[in-house]
Amino acid sequence: MSHTSSRSPLRLFYSYSHQDEELRVELEKHLSVLRRQGVISGWSDRRIEPGHEWAGEIDGQLDNADIVLLLVSADFLASDYCYDVEMTRAMDRHASGDARIIPILCRPCDWKSAPFGKLQALPTEANPVTLWSNPDAAFEDIARGIRRISETLMRARLPTIAAEAEASKHPNQPIPSFEPVKSVSSVSAQAMAHRYSNLFQISSWRFPYVVLIAAWKADSNEFGMGEVISLTDNVSTYVLPEDFKKNPPPAYYFTDFKCRLSQYDFTILRAGLCRLTFTFSKIEYLDYLLSGEYLDSPLPDDPNRTFRDKYAPRLDLNDVSHSKLTNICGVGIFLITRDDKIVVSRHSHSVNVYSNTWTYSASGTMDWCDNVHPFTEMARECREEIGHNIKLDNMYLFGFGVDAQKFYYQFSFFERTGLSSEDVIGKAIMARDYFIEMQEIVAIPFDLESVVDMLKTNPWEPAAAAGLLTLCAKRFGYRAVERAIDPVFVHKRLTDEMTAEWDYRAFRPGDLAVMSARYPGGRRHEESKKYIEAVFDFIGSDIDGEDVLEIGAGIGRMSEILVRKARRMTCIDLSSRMLERNRNRLGSFAQRVQYVQTFVQNYIPDRLYDVAISSLMLIHNVEEEDFHAVAEVMKKSARTLFLFEHVDVGQQVSEHTRLRGEAALLSAFHEYKVERRATYQLFTDNLIFLKLTRR
Incomplete structure (x- = not known):
């Protein structure tokens, strides 16, 4: 300006x-x-x-x-x-x-x-x-x-x-600088990986923030004020190591007292109920500025080593009592507004740590007092920085960890406020400390595209970025967040995971390779035969002399019959070991089959088949995006589709399976009409048989 x-x-x-x-x-x-x-x-x-x-x-x-x-x-x-x-x-x-x-x-x-x-x-x-x-x-x-x-x-x-006015009274004195002193060097998240094994990471995106407690899922534990016990230690005295005292202090800082984390405990009282206990002691803010900002600077007497090498080579982050570092504590909160936006702010140039970076709606260090508590400190910071009065019973702690680069402990909160984003921002610029602590405050839509774009295109305080992604994971699911960040990486990892799972299953004996382990072993083979007979009774003569695509061919239970009826046949499966068993099962008939090992979502048909068939395959596409991608491939592949699927919505299944009702199936194939329909019971599972033809 x-x-x-x-x-x-x-x-x-x-x-x-x-x-x-x-x-x-x-x-x-x-x-x-x-x-x-x-x-x-x-x-x-x-x-x-x-x-x-x-x-x-x-x-x-x-x-x-x-x-x-x-x-x-x-x-x-x-x-x-x-x-x-x-x-x-x-x-x-x-x-x-x-x-x-x-x-x-x-x-x-x-x-x-x-x-x-x-x-x-x-x-x-x-x-x-x-x-x-x-x-x-x-x-x-x-x-x-x-x-x-x-x-x-x-x-x-x-x-x-104000500075110019003061300088005019004393013309020979320079105007004070508000620029923070920066570290000589900084260490990337990747370079820290060998020090801290639990750095925050989603997909291929890693931040220099160590997760100690995080509520990832929508139904996972979030801590209210009553579940967090705060104790004060008025006896312990922290002494900053002499090496740090040789570092120059920043040009501008407040000489006040902050909170040092001396000890913390995470106790599970009973299922669904936990308790956090934190013990704090007093520390000078200057001690932190002389240490946290210089961790990756060379030691005064050994330029080949850094302060981190000497004082934080491999810390036990679960036991902080022996740390020689300051263990200073910070708090930050995200406000989720009535119009479903998240308020975020940008640190001003005068902030000593992570100046000019994006961060929480409001944040700061915990001031020392005899009855200090993270919740009340967060309320104070929020009121002073952005003029927002938090309702303590509507505020939750959802994350706690360590900034591994600057080394401070961070409490992450959120509040669902009844105010609109415009109301919050309007009050913020009138707050007491807004123009000292911040240079900008905005509200972004609480959707993945907006949040990830904001994170990718701007510099962020690591703890705040990790907290924002955690909130997204709570709302949209971990996988969805991964995809938004790096869809190529996630798709490859998902493909690798599913391939490994089905390659492993291919080693199971008999029909157990493609049937649930929930089914009684003594009846599995017999019931498998009955199921296949029922499938072909339903199909009838509709595949005779046709060009057929079998999706998810597996070990060949259906392939060995299809190959004898079809004029031409292609089998797709993501597992090479499943296809190997399929070939062995078909014997000489395998020469009449074109085998394709691929993830179904990646399959590009080279022709329009007469018929495409899938049996208990769609249920193994857990994510909606994958499910609809498979449906699109099937619709591009054939004029007639046969689907045989398990539709007991709500039944307990493995993490590799997701059940969808008949309505969801038909919605995914709405361009097709139901020409024939039947139901079948496989043990206790209710299945639906569908013949769909293009409208």
């Missing part, structure tokens, strides 16, 4: 296509109150006086602007000057922190892939002005958004203005 007097208005620059002149004029009208109040002064190229060199005038205004409004439309994107000159220069200034870009969506267009596509746009929900039934309501929404940002920028000037 340009450093100007707090009394001067923010300079606002309109970047727009002249095809959108009417929309710009309307927007300027709705911003007139901000202009009259002295908050902003707007400029557009319509203010260039005759005889002035227009390009130089535009460049000068753009280079001095505090806020740049991009009036986005297809004409804006098509304009070489708007896109290549004005927008490019504005993005450079936005990246350096000299200006704030606000995309204003005027008309529908493909804007999200543009360089500014990751920025928060106006109006609300990125709904273009021309799509609003009442354009005045759209411009009012934009004006409110610009007011919030303008007030944020105006108040952000205050620390600089």
